[in-house]
Amino acid sequence: MSMYKNKKIAIIGISVEGIDAVKYFASIGIHVDCLDRRNEDSLKDTLDVIKNLKNVDSFRFGESYLKNLSSYDIIVRTPGMLLRALELEKAKNSGCQITSMTKLFLDICPASTIGVTGTKGKGTTSTLIASILKEDGKNVYLGGNVGTPLLSRVQEMKSTDWVVLEMSSFQLEDLHKSPHIAVVLRVTQDHLQNTDPNASNFHETRDAYVQAKTQIVRFQKKDDFAIFCKDDKTSASFASFTSGKVLHYGRLTRADSYVRDESTVVLQTENREIDICTLDAIHLRGAHNLENIAAATLAGYVAHVTVDVIIRAVKKFKPLEHRLEFVRKVHGVTYYNDSFSTVPEPTIAALQSFQEPIVLIIGGTDKGSDFTTLGQILMNRSIRGIIVIGAITKKICTVFKKSGYEGSLVTGLATMHEIVNRASTLAQNGDVVLLSPACASFDMFKNYKQRGILFKNEVSLL
Numbered sequence: 001m002s003m004y005k006n007k008k009i010a011i012i013g014i015s016v017e018g019i020d021a022v023k024y025f026a027s028i029g030i031h032v033d034c035l036d037r038r039n040e041d042s043l044k045d046t047l048d049v050i051k052n053l054k055n056v057d058s059f060r061f062g063e064s065y066l067k068n069l070s071s072y073d074i075i076v077r078t079p080g081m082l083l084r085a086l087e088l089e090k091a092k093n094s095g096c097q098i099t100s101m102t103k104l105f106l107d108i109c110p111a112s113t114i115g116v117t118g119t120k121g122k123g124t125t126s127t128l129i130a131s132i133l134k135e136d137g138k139n140v141y142l143g144g145n146v147g148t149p150l151l152s153r154v155q156e157m158k159s160t161d162w163v164v165l166e167m168s169s170f171q172l173e174d175l176h177k178s179p180h181i182a183v184v185l186r187v188t189q190d191h192l193q194n195t196d197p198n199a200s201n202f203h204e205t206r207d208a209y210v211q212a213k214t215q216i217v218r219f220q221k222k223d224d225f226a227i228f229c230k231d232d233k234t235s236a237s238f239a240s241f242t243s244g245k246v247l248h249y250g251r252l253t254r255a256d257s258y259v260r261d262e263s264t265v266v267l268q269t270e271n272r273e274i275d276i277c278t279l280d281a282i283h284l285r286g287a288h289n290l291e292n293i294a295a296a297t298l299a300g301y302v303a304h305v306t307v308d309v310i311i312r313a314v315k316k317f318k319p320l321e322h323r324l325e326f327v328r329k330v331h332g333v334t335y336y337n338d339s340f341s342t343v344p345e346p347t348i349a350a351l352q353s354f355q356e357p358i359v360l361i362i363g364g365t366d367k368g369s370d371f372t373t374l375g376q377i378l379m380n381r382s383i384r385g386i387i388v389i390g391a392i393t394k395k396i397c398t399v400f401k402k403s404g405y406e407g408s409l410v411t412g413l414a415t416m417h418e419i420v421n422r423a424s425t426l427a428q429n430g431d432v433v434l435l436s437p438a439c440a441s442f443d444m445f446k447n448y449k450q451r452g453i454l455f456k457n458e459v460s461l462l
Contacts, residue, residue, distance in 0.1 A: 009072065022050050076101065113164075120345055126144065231252045332429035342441075357383070390444055437451070
């Protein structure tokens with residue numbers, strides 16, 4: 001790649017995406033420097049992988065990892081790096097090009113691209129779209145925040161291939177190219193506070209968060225497609241930013257694809273309405289997942305997948321790990337792992353997916369969320385008890401009590417072993433124990449994945 005020849009390049013952040021960027025530059029014979037604010041000892045396994053690539057000239061770790069950024073020609077940042085960081089601004093003002101793995105990928109990707117964004121449901125919808133395309137016999141790559149990093153694989157891709165990307169606000173905020181098919185799910189709010197000790201990125205306001213999301217459609221052309229949620233004002237408002245063909249899906253209102261009677265996904269074609277699936281015929285739980293299916297159905301249909309193939313793929317599809325995932329039924333109690341829920345909205349959706357009495361496990365690190373609506377929802381559900389964990393305990397308990405909740409609030413549990421065992425004593429035959437924290441995990445666990453895995457491990461021991 002002549003554009004990188006004789007350029008001094010830095011990669012900021014050497015987690016999964018950073019490693020993939022190093023692999024990409026190694027594959028085209030370009031040397032780079034790697035910068036990370038973590039200390040060298042904590043990156044031992046990562047460094048073993050990178051050093052074998054033999055294209056890293058130097059490493060810089062610790063608090064001074066951003067020193068002298070202006071000496072580079074190109075800086076590749078990971079999504080965890082704050083775009084507005086003073087050091088990056090100085091480097092940019094000195095003439096340095098600031099880019100990202102997502103920008104690099106979209107600039108050179110020869111395949112047709114489908115991007116999915118929103119606040120929650122991105123992973124499920126992205127994976128389902130990829131499954132629909134694969135069921136049709138297409139060669140599909142799934143990446144972004146789900147699947148695997150794709151930059152190092154871009155050279156193997158062909159124009160007949162398809163790429164499905166789950167795209168976070170941090171991956172979108174500095175893009176200047178939009179995917180061929182953009183899917184915008186409901187947009188509430190997230191990432192307004194930084195809760196990850198290994199990242200520095202957050203949005204200062206909800207408006208900034210929403211603005212970042214709009215990049216997914218701003219650069220579309222007239223032969224592109226944009227799919228929005230008709231029931232969500234923010235998602236629907238993005239239609240004013242695209243030059244592509246606009247389609248809508250809905251759950252509360254009829255649309256190009258919609259949920260009828262909270263039970264059936266319907267696709268409207270030019271000639272007729274076609275039932276895609278009913279809630280009792282799929283592996284996913286909850287009417288909110290029918291909404292995700294409606295969005296994925298439209299994306300598949302726009303990508304020229306036949307209705308019969310879409311129906312077949314939807315019926316085969318199973319929930320992703322940590323997304324309202326069935327764990328086990330033991331002693332008449334069913335356990336679900338919804339650890340991916342890090343804001344209140346998916347926890348509300350999870351609660352509304354069950355008619356059975358629920359023991360809810362909630363809490364963790366505050367992301368600046370408002371729990372008022374969640375507290376109100378509790379009044380309309382059958383709640384056996386609530387276990388509140390983590391640094392946010394006092395805030396959640398206060399909100400729930402103000403909402404009128406008078407049931408059991410268990411606090412002070414410090415380990416997942418204690419949490420699961422207490423939940424099992426609260427639950428009765430026929431109940432559901434639901435881990436749906438509505439919060440980040442970093443005060444007690446490494447991340448949401450570890451939180452979910454520990455939950456499943458403890459449930460397996462009951």
